[in-house]
Amino acid sequence: MGLLAGHNDLELLARTGVGRDINRHYYTRTEVARRRGHAA
Numbered sequence: 001m002g003l004l005a006g007h008n009d010l011e012l013l014a015r016t017g018v019g020r021d022i023n024r025h026y027y028t029r030t031e032v033a034r035r036r037g038h039a040a
Helices: 010-016 019-023 029-035
Strands: none
Touching (some): 010 019
8 A cells, every 4th residue: 555545456467467566556647636635
């Protein structure tokens, strides 16, 4: 869980096959705006 209280990015992991990518969700501006200010 990071700054934006995100979850594992299983879709990115499936696409790349790189284990570290599970924690590497790339947020859009809309996602950031939506998550900003939400308590974890």
